[in-house]
Amino acid sequence: MGRIGCEVDGVLDDSKFSQPIPWVGLYIVAASLACLIGMATDTILGICNRKFWFPCKYFSLNATSLTLIGVAVKLSVDLNTSMPRHHEQLAKLSSSALICTIMANSMPSLGAMETKDMFMNLMALAILVITVIVNICMQLGTGVIYIFWREHILLMFLMLIILLLMVSSALTVPTTKQYLEYKYSKKYEMAVKKCMAQTEGTVTQRGKHKLTIFWMMAHTCSPQFVVGRSPTCIASGAFCLLSAMILAEAMLLSYLTPFSFRFCKGESDYKWSTILILVTQNAAVGVGTIAPALRWFIAIKFCCPKVRKQSSHKEQFRVEPYWIESLLEMKHCPLNLRIPNRHRRKLAHDAKFLSLSFCIRVQMAIVLISKVTRIISIFLVSSVLACWDHCKILKPRFKNCGSNISSGTESQSGSKQDLRDFVLHLEGEEELVEVMLRENHDATNHWIKVGEKRKPKHLVQLLEKSSVSQGFKGVGAFDCDKVPSLHPEEPSNIWSLPLVTLTAIAVALPNITKDSVKHLLDTVHEGLAYADLVENTLDKEGDLMKVRQAAQIVWLGIDLYHKWFGLDFSKMSEKSPEETLQKLADTAKANYEKYKMKNINVCLKAKPSAWPVKVLAANSMYRISNTILLNWKSKYELGGEALFEELTLVIADILGSCLVNLLHVLSVKCLTTAIEEREESVRHAGYIFGKTKKIMEILDKRELPNLAQTGAMKIDDWRSMHRQNSIDFPFSPCSPENNTETTSSESRTETTSSESSDLCQIIMDPS
Template structure:
């Protein structure tokens, strides 16, 4: 029988052969955890934040699965592991669990309530399972060395689990409180921004960004948890567990060298892979920062328990005694949980205070060096920075953090703006500078009312589709310098990045969705393959004799696409609403109208027609782009001010980069005179055309 030897007994000879490769799998999972935590640490240093964000190593289903694989050694009950490296690897697995809990704690802030509950429960199951398995191994003798270290790390493991679990209870309350404060500050900030008239749009937007950046950063859900006293204490406990592992490793190696101490003889099934596990798990360590605070628990720590306590039980039980017993039991349990929460907070404050006492000489030395550097460095000629401390949103007991957060966040926003300035769209700037800066005539000229309509219903215009269609025609014009075509394509490619941002923020109407899709498809075909839909523009340019022939060919092709689609009986319901037109039909309609408009002013006998038409198309494209990008100020303001609490910091950063990248563009556009339209009307190209057509 398979699996048995000649005597009928189970043949176990091959059972341990895959174990080294399982060890490699464990080492790979540990390395993945280490890389993710190192990436978070690097991001914190790169952006000069006061904390290490949980971007790559957050508490979720995927990370918990990887952690479960990484700590397999600590739950392996019966595999013999007699060597020093293998006993240390078991200890390092326990320390890794502690490190994971400390490092992933800020990610609690970015979770919804149900997600928060499920992830904390899943982590608790993993930690308790590991704890029980380690206890079994200590009792069975599978773990025979570093017993005191294991006991101490297990205590830290449970303490970290309790701290993390109770810290999650303050997340909904603190997020709700700071979200209310954000909207209370948002209204006066918005009114102040709208009331200020300033010729320097860039500096006005920069000031608004600094304000909203302060508000967004200070109410960042991950930062709320990261600056809490329990997270600070968790960092200290993680560091303590890492020190415990370090002293165990040092003691074991020194003992073997000094006293010729020998471990048990024998070979583990994991063989050489246990050393790889030990190395990868040892490098996955880091801590958090600390700040001084008053030695008392703030109300938001227990607010969630108080709300649950005040909420009545809706139980359909007839017996009054049973209802009263359940109600009293609930209050007793919640009172106990409140006392535990208060104890955890006070204990965390004590740990933080001890950490500060140990770190105070280093901090004082750093402050002294900073003061000396300021004293001997030449004075800066720039004016002092404005005080935006009123825009720092903070919880009870965080008053001393305000000036630290303000200084850090001001510098961060300005760095993002400078980063954007170093990556400005030079081809777009060149396209805008080459055209006439007086007004925006191309917005009106690209589509004439003299062109007969293809259908009784005319779809609304958007910004991107006319730009893509005009660029397609420009590529098809014969006898044009290839370098001029290339410059135009580069400028339009850069412009569409910002035009799309304006449309996404300010023109997100359902009726324009197909037009935007058509524009992206048309320009991708022109940019990559020099094709409009399936029409080869280069082939048309070479086959026809004159520029007028090119326009007639494009208009005829576009009309055929539209008419053929309309002629199909089953497409009748789609033609009833212009928003339901397919992408190719929408693109064909735009090509037909623009080509026919250009034909109204086209003479076949004019030899310089190609050059003049290309210049005219470039001017139209530039004018439409310029008219659209006059909405950048509004789009940037919307980008940084309107988002959920979880995404506000990223929105503020992206708005700062966008402001830096478009600084020169806004400087060019500030020289043009805008029509007398409101901000909502300026975002619509049809409103521009309606205003321009009024005599």
């Protein structure tokens, strides 16, 4: 009996080698389908969001997409598998067209990458494209590809052109990012000063105008948008459309006029899978061509009237400095290589100088080719666009609505003029300012309206009951200095930890209905999302990270299990609120000592805010429970339901004082994020603004203390203010028992008021 793979006489048996190849074809189909889904998703999102430059979110140039491309184009690099029939030859051609489509689709994603990653991914793509071109040339020579050779040559040429366009675009990305980042910071300062000078309108109206300015700046300097509107990216759309037309021409000719071709007889080793490959890849090319073609067409539609009006096209063929700036820097920088011989160093430097001079000329040529392509495209479709414009003018509804449109335009001209100064553009893009202004003027309104539909209803209801008119007096009631400390130093307070601790106490109280508990938990759940946003933004150095983690862990136990570190509220046997509070205080103290002894070295060396999370949570529960107990009998006793209501009001006041900082936080988000993420950050800020618009209106309609107007960053600032005033809460023993300090309190209040006027810029100027 012969060995596996060999016959009895020892001769190699290769009859089974081709049996798994149809399953390899299915693998190609799966990779092509993944590319199709990714490109289709980006196209649909671009159309739905009216981003007709089609940013790459789900299908960008990265390791995953490069792997998928390598699998999807396997037929193009298969050198020795025969493809005799017409649909198999077409499958070879569709693989080549698919590469052109994928490259044109993924070009905007170059702007979203770090410089190193971008050039590494481009190098991998270049190796793949060159490999495909070399292998197709071999197949043309050996006869594996024996028909559609003209189409293959054209597609190889288009592959190379689109690759060069991608490299050309990549060379400008670092330069344009630096320039636009600098320009954004300057425009941001100007926007802050302008918003500070604006005193008319409500807080929400001013905040909306502010976010509109930030959106215009963030969107127009988005790296993907900058690449997407560049001449090279627009030209790639034209070449991508041309590659799809070449594939369509071959498909139509082969099926409609089969008599004009002579195909071979026989069957490929891929068998039935080649039909699936052809169908999938044709669909991928068709869907993938939509985004690049629309980029090209919209640019042509906009540029067409301007080109008609210009008598000279010199400006159209000018190469702006940012296209070659990075190459010029490399050209004039010295070599880092240490070559011993002076003559050899001179030769190496001259070689570098000449090679980069050549690259600069090539770069300029590519930019000129892109601009020539745009001009040619304009003249090709100008007559079609002219007919379209005349047809629109002849429509009666446009005649009837002409006056309304003009009046609406006049009403918006002032606001658009205000935003013109905040459209960030590169040299040579002056003509795009009007388009970017017109297309993105109402984007902020859209996201605000989306947010308004999802406003936190429970939180709004709670804040309407809060003591806003009394300066959020509950903020100073939850913790009293008369409570004996467990440690000489106390950790800094944040909004979320006392918030969840008070919620835990409220849930633990006896004789409270399930509906009341559920409503409170839903409200705190909504409020914590914004408290976390405020704390994460304002705690720039991360000093309070442990305190925030403690709050998150406490809330997880309360929300999901109605427990506080293993203490099950549903199994507590206490009959009165006083007993419940005492048990919570005793449990917190015992846990504090236990956790502290386990982490004694950490607690001794670290500052209080860096204690372990369980120590911080236990300390908070101990102080708040004892604050309520301290004055329990000295004033009057409350039943469980009454105390629950009082705790709810304190929770409302803490949330209200925290949310005073929302506008400031949203402003910070518009500046501090990286340029690649800034557009998404500003969009999210607009969405959050819409969700919290009702909350801001509630706060704006009521008289707030001076501290609120300055945008207090810490809850301890509010507590310091309330120590000077009487706090009329049943469980607050910290209020003065007499008025002997009224005069000093008033003087301190006046001092605080005068100081607050000097700090009024803090909301508008987070930097």
